[in-house]
Amino acid sequence: MAQIDDLPPLRDVIRTHGLTPKKSLGQNFLHDLNLTARIARAAEPLENITVVEIGPGPGGLTRALLALGARRIVAVERDERAIAALQEIAARYPGRLDIVSGDALTVDLMAHLGPERARVVANLPYNIGTALLIQWLTVEPWPPWYDSLLLMFQREVAERIVARVGDKAYGRLAVLAGWRTDAKILFDVAPAAFVPPPSVTSSVVRLVPRPVPLPCDPVALQRITEAGFGQRRKMLRQSLKSLGVDTLALLEAAGIAPTARAEEIPVEGFVMLAREFIALRKSTAR
Numbered sequence: 001m002a003q004i005d006d007l008p009p010l011r012d013v014i015r016t017h018g019l020t021p022k023k024s025l026g027q028n029f030l031h032d033l034n035l036t037a038r039i040a041r042a043a044e045p046l047e048n049i050t051v052v053e054i055g056p057g058p059g060g061l062t063r064a065l066l067a068l069g070a071r072r073i074v075a076v077e078r079d080e081r082a083i084a085a086l087q088e089i090a091a092r093y094p095g096r097l098d099i100v101s102g103d104a105l106t107v108d109l110m111a112h113l114g115p116e117r118a119r120v121v122a123n124l125p126y127n128i129g130t131a132l133l134i135q136w137l138t139v140e141p142w143p144p145w146y147d148s149l150l151l152m153f154q155r156e157v158a159e160r161i162v163a164r165v166g167d168k169a170y171g172r173l174a175v176l177a178g179w180r181t182d183a184k185i186l187f188d189v190a191p192a193a194f195v196p197p198p199s200v201t202s203s204v205v206r207l208v209p210r211p212v213p214l215p216c217d218p219v220a221l222q223r224i225t226e227a228g229f230g231q232r233r234k235m236l237r238q239s240l241k242s243l244g245v246d247t248l249a250l251l252e253a254a255g256i257a258p259t260a261r262a263e264e265i266p267v268e269g270f271v272m273l274a275r276e277f278i279a280l281r282k283s284t285a286r
């Protein structure tokens with residue numbers, strides 16, 4: 001493949017800016033611009049899109065997204081050492097790369113986004129990937145501020161996101177993702193593509209928001225799934241006790257057998273439980 005831009009190779013960028021990978025920041029850098037271009041292509045079409053990239057690091061994926069025509073990128077990076085490297089990319093693509101130096105878990109993204117469509121594309125730091133995904137899946141209002149999420153996770157996490165009831169990986173993440181999005185694994189990326197290589201394979205996942213998911217309060221759904229899957233081998237009549245409501249009444253109202261286990265309940269069942277949980281709490285508060 002032809003070179004994607006006239007900036008230096010990533011290896012040189014990493015060396016010049018002293019970006020020795022830090023484990024504490026989940027830093028496994030992609031060095032191959034052909035691979036970052038493959039990931040960016042999975043996010044196309046990019047024209048008229050503002051991409052939110054979390055953890056651009058030395059900017060391999062950032063460069064691919066810009067070369068493929070992303071209108072603007074808002075890139076949130078916690079490692080101050082990477083900011084100078086990113087500024088060189090910003091200078092090459094004037095007005096198209098906004099660098100936000102900070103923690104993606106707490107930064108106010110809305111302050112950086114305009115009215116145009118936004119899309120999240122990221123090779124996430126493994127240590128906060130799940131927390132970020134949960135934030136994006138439980139955001140209000142819905143439909144959300146992004147039109148899709150294209151994210152790289154460890155394969156095992158990707159499987160937990162796309163799992164269906166009956167799958168071994170079915171759990172809390174699958175319920176949240178399945179409730180509000182269509183989630184799909186697109187392709188795998190071998191450990192050797194990263195520096196340093198992680199111990200496991202990674203996967204690129206695309207999540208597309210459902211315009212009208214079943215009505216349900218995300219906080220209640222999180223509480224139910226946490227309780228249910230927190231003790232996944234136990235029957236729900238036992239595992240849901242921590243919710244502090246009449247568990248048998250809750251299960252009956254949701255039409256679910258008290259002897260069922262969380263892993264047997266499809267997304268719709270959890271939505272019913274979350275709705276009835278709120279109704280039950282309201283009625284007992286009166």
Ligand code: SAM
Nearest residue numbers: 025028029030055056057078079103104123125
């Ligand atoms: N995008 C680059 C690539 O593909 O080579 C780097 C990906 S690396 C897996 C994760 C990146 O997220 C690192 O650059 C790291 O510094 C950054 N990071 C870690 N924690 C972060 C946080 N809380 N907020 C923003 N960025 C973070």
